[in-house]
Amino acid sequence: MNLEHILTDEDRQIRETIREFAKKEIIPNAKKLEADYSLVEEVHQKLVDLGIQALGYPAEYGGGDGTNTALGIICEELAKGDGGISLSAGINWGIILKPAIVVKNKTVMDRFIPSFCSGKLAYACLSMTDEAGGADSENPLLQGSGIKTTAKLEGNEYVINGSKAWPTHSGIAECYLTICTTDPNAGDEGVALIYVPKDTPGLTFGKPEKKMLFKTSINSAVYYDNVRVPKEYRLAGPGMDANFYHFLESGTGWHSSTMALGIAERAFEIVLEYTGTRMGGFKPVRQHSMVAGIIADMAIGLDMMRASVYNLSCMMDHLDIYGPPWSPAFISKAAATRVFASDMAVEIVNKGAELLGSLAISEDFPYEKCLRDAKVTQLWLGGQQICRYRVARGYYDLKNWA
Numbered sequence: 001m002n003l004e005h006i007l008t009d010e011d012r013q014i015r016e017t018i019r020e021f022a023k024k025e026i027i028p029n030a031k032k033l034e035a036d037y038s039l040v041e042e043v044h045q046k047l048v049d050l051g052i053q054a055l056g057y058p059a060e061y062g063g064g065d066g067t068n069t070a071l072g073i074i075c076e077e078l079a080k081g082d083g084g085i086s087l088s089a090g091i092n093w094g095i096i097l098k099p100a101i102v103v104k105n106k107t108v109m110d111r112f113i114p115s116f117c118s119g120k121l122a123y124a125c126l127s128m129t130d131e132a133g134g135a136d137s138e139n140p141l142l143q144g145s146g147i148k149t150t151a152k153l154e155g156n157e158y159v160i161n162g163s164k165a166w167p168t169h170s171g172i173a174e175c176y177l178t179i180c181t182t183d184p185n186a187g188d189e190g191v192a193l194i195y196v197p198k199d200t201p202g203l204t205f206g207k208p209e210k211k212m213l214f215k216t217s218i219n220s221a222v223y224y225d226n227v228r229v230p231k232e233y234r235l236a237g238p239g240m241d242a243n244f245y246h247f248l249e250s251g252t253g254w255h256s257s258t259m260a261l262g263i264a265e266r267a268f269e270i271v272l273e274y275t276g277t278r279m280g281g282f283k284p285v286r287q288h289s290m291v292a293g294i295i296a297d298m299a300i301g302l303d304m305m306r307a308s309v310y311n312l313s314c315m316m317d318h319l320d321i322y323g324p325p326w327s328p329a330f331i332s333k334a335a336a337t338r339v340f341a342s343d344m345a346v347e348i349v350n351k352g353a354e355l356l357g358s359l360a361i362s363e364d365f366p367y368e369k370c371l372r373d374a375k376v377t378q379l380w381l382g383g384q385q386i387c388r389y390r391v392a393r394g395y396y397d398l399k400n401w402a
């Protein structure tokens, strides 16, 4: 799918820079990066030096006011090298602080944004999935009632109690956007989004999770034991916080789709190259019609994915046309892209594996990484089932039937 008509010269330049960066700094070192997080930090610092981290923040803080289309391209290109690095770069680029920027919460912006524009690597964290309840905290049908982490206003402070499972960057982030409830019976009205600095007493972290994929990003539990923060660290207040909680569901689903696209594109590149030189039946494997058919199916899937993901990036840059990103219609569109892109990524890498024989799963060949990395895009953010609820809600008033 040729999407050049929606890109600016700057988008194209960013694509070229990050594509070269992934080829030079990530792809040749993929195994070493998965084994040593200090090397991952060196890669991130190089991205910071290229101005990528600051790009998503407002110019008044030294940022680049970057578009979602640009971020989508960055995450897609980085995911060709490594999914975990792409995930981290996207989170640190501004997804976590974007809600505060949109509602102009100056206290939060002044407290947290400067580190991300300082020229030094800084991490942010979306602390959403509750240990108790898991996908319930991300299920839009439960309208906030599935959130188990509580926030109570005492004087000028919120007191937070609860625990979260698996947030990316837990323990290393300096800013935790924590999804809480002030009253689970109040549904969406009880939803509170509160920014918590790392050094706050009562905030502790579990051991890093050991995982088969995205080894270059860190996950662990986050524990809140009477964590007190100024009341101004709450995003906006009842109603608007719930809107942004739903917005995050679409924004993070979009981010996931950009990674799914990059991973599938990398798989396609490897398959195309290998089947062009590997001989079978006295000719390159890809000259057999059965193989050509599979390669065509992979290319068709990629084309449709790219169209869907870039369209969503563009929609996010044109809220003047598409309305607030927390509307059921917008979330439905974003969730449809996420479900389609991750299912398609897994299908593409699985099909491609058939054309590589044993090499597909060899640890000395780059393809097994695509097989691993693609899978997570179906699992997080409530999984494909919860995401399908988001799609259906765009068309009718889908209720929880529990």
Ligand SMILES: Cc1cc2nc3c(=O)[nH]c(=O)nc-3n(C[C@H](O)[C@H](O)[C@H](O)COP(=O)(O)OP(=O)(O)OC[C@H]3O[C@@H](n4cnc5c(N)ncnc54)[C@H](O)[C@@H]3O)c2cc1C
Binding pocket: 125, 126, 127, 128, 129, 130, 133, 134, 135, 136, 138, 139, 164, 165, 166, 167, 168, 169, 214, 219, 376, 379, 380, 381, 382, 383, 384, 385, 386
């Ligand atoms: C690499 C990685 C990075 C992550 N990063 C973050 C992060 O940055 N921040 C964060 O907060 N979390 C993060 N997570 C956690 C992730 O979002 C959750 O694991 C995920 O949402 C599912 O929660 P769970 O594992 O507890 O699943 P469970 O709640 O145990 O659910 C298991 C499955 O049951 C099904 N299910 C559950 N409820 C329903 C229902 N009502 N209807 C139909 N089916 C249902 C779904 O298929 C679901 O996948 C990350 C996870 C991974 C693996």
